[in-house]
Amino acid sequence: MAVAANTDKKRVVVIGAGFAGMNVARGLGGDARFDVVVLDRRNYHLFQPLLYQVAMAGLSPAEIAPPIRSLLSRHENVRVVQGRVDRVLLDEHAVSGDFGRFDYDYLVVATGAQHAYFGHDAWEPFAPGLKTLEQATEIRRRVLSAFELAERASDAEARRPLLTFVIVGGGPTGVELAGAIGEMSRFTLLSGFQNRLLVLIQWAWSYLTFSRGARLIVEKDWRSHVNEPASKESEH
């Protein structure tokens, strides 16, 4: 899509409507010196800090993904185009993709970041990251399915592995997710599941022992903890 070169206005192309891209677009919105085009492969702005709530069924996807178009609709000089940018043609001051082509005077690349498995990409199918709605709903599907299977399990021994969740990474996302899984099992799912008594007893036990149902493994070799109880030093 070529630009109509009809004014002295500068054309700003913003790739990505995450926090960064939205802030640029809003900052330039209403500024008569600029025409702004916001390009995003999705038609919604994703509020990533609440992804863990979607993953734990506390929120629905739509609650954290408002349309980019409506967020920017009050700015007449801002145009929103859904499309994936494949190439930046630096010499020509243009970007291209499935939408065609846009020329620019100024380009803002705000395409965000991807999670990494640090050379272990084969882990991804077993342990999805948490950066997109698709990943959040996949995690939710797996967690809720585990609770359903646990409900059908005949005894506590069979139920235990189904209700044991391993989170790799103790940064903000991992910690929030761990807290949300705990909250989900103690409160959200209590009324619907027959095995709630077991959950309640576990909760009481966790409370009394101050372990609160979550175990933090700080050693690198976490595999050894999957089948064996953690040693005193590695439990917190």
Ligand SMILES: Cc1cc2nc3c(=O)[nH]c(=O)nc-3n(C[C@H](O)[C@H](O)[C@H](O)COP(=O)(O)OP(=O)(O)OC[C@H]3O[C@@H](n4cnc5c(N)ncnc54)[C@H](O)[C@@H]3O)c2cc1C
């Ligand atoms: C689970 C989680 C919890 C978080 N919690 C917090 C928190 O509590 N506090 C905090 O400050 N930060 C938090 N963060 C970090 C924060 O959300 C990110 O730093 C922020 O979203 C990054 O914004 P961004 O605009 O750089 O990228 P993004 O929000 O990732 O946006 C990038 C955009 O670019 C688009 N895009 C990418 N490639 C293309 C392409 N080729 N063509 C077109 N469009 C493209 C994408 O569709 C996307 O809309 C959290 C992040 C996660 C994942």
